[in-house]
Amino acid sequence: MDLNVCKLELLNIKMKKRDSEKIRGYLGNKYEKMDILHNHKDDKFIYRYPKVQYKIIDEKAIILGIEEGANIVTNIGINDDKLIIEDKSINTFEKKISINKCDFGVSDDYVTYEFLTPWIALNQKNINNYNNGNDMEKEEILQRILIGNIISMSKGFNYTVDNKIKCWLNLQSTYANIKGLKHVGFVGEFKVNFNIPDYFGLGKNVSKGFGTIKKK
Structure with a gap:
């Protein structure tokens, strides 16, 4: 769409x-x-x-x-x-x-994006699972969250995701300051079979500029 x-x-x-x-x-x-x-x-x-x-x-x-x-x-x-x-x-x-x-929705090809600002992915429910996981488990958690973010964003535009979303991550952790509190964020790149316009945000605190992406 x-x-x-x-x-x-x-x-x-x-x-x-x-x-x-x-x-x-x-x-x-x-x-x-x-x-x-x-x-x-x-x-x-x-x-x-x-x-x-x-x-x-x-x-x-x-x-x-x-x-x-x-x-x-x-x-x-x-x-x-x-x-x-x-x-x-x-x-x-x-x-x-x-x-x-701008084109939005499931793509036949994989698209590579980079985070221009930290992606705030974790919340109180999943941060303990993430911290206690090994590297593979951590990546799987972040993959699920990223896919969930895309599906939630799609609902906001009344777009039905009718194909399976797959993604690959190459991210590094960082810290972001939100209202004086330090939050774990992630920067780097990811690939996903989904078209997202440049400068859209994913994750938490999107309206304030976090999780802003751009195609590579």
């Missing part, structure tokens, strides 16, 4: 990794009624694949809008010329807006 995707890049400012959450906070507060920008309703978190994602890649801020999020991000790119972060106003006049239809 094809997905409508808008990538908004802010070109004139250098930003730190943690600024993705601050951009999300600013736009979420400014457009509070648009829950697609912040995934909260009545102070409760909405569990769904985020269709607006905020990322810092190589010090550049990127806002990704998918499907109904694409028009919203396009309008933000056209109409918003500043960010306010920590009471500091930042001009964002210089920007690039890219709007595309």
Whole structure:
């Protein structure tokens, strides 16, 4: 299937990794009624694949809008010329807006991706099994989680995965700081028989830029 995707890049400012959450906070507060920008309703978190994602890649801020999020991000790119972060106003006049239809779904061939930001795969339920496993068991756990992430993402787009997903991993563990807490993350490459558009996120904290992938 094809997905409508808008990538908004802010070109004139250098930003730190943690600024993705601050951009999300600013736009979420400014457009509070648009829950697609912040995934909260009545102070409760909405569990769904985020269709607006905020990322810092190589010090550049990127806002990704998918499907109904694409028009919203396009309008933000056209109409918003500043960010306010920590009471500091930042001009964002210089920007690039890219709007595309992107292929999504099971592929006949294997596609190689790399993680541009750490993939937060583990949670409280599976981290003990991972830590206590041998190398083969750890890889099998991560393979299952990655496939599960892809299936969950597919449900967010009402796409039915009708073929078996297979993947190969070449990952290294790292640490990621999320709200002042250290989390185990993974970087590196993986192959999977599935088309995923560039800059989509997998795993936990996708809306804040974690698990961002790109085709090799």
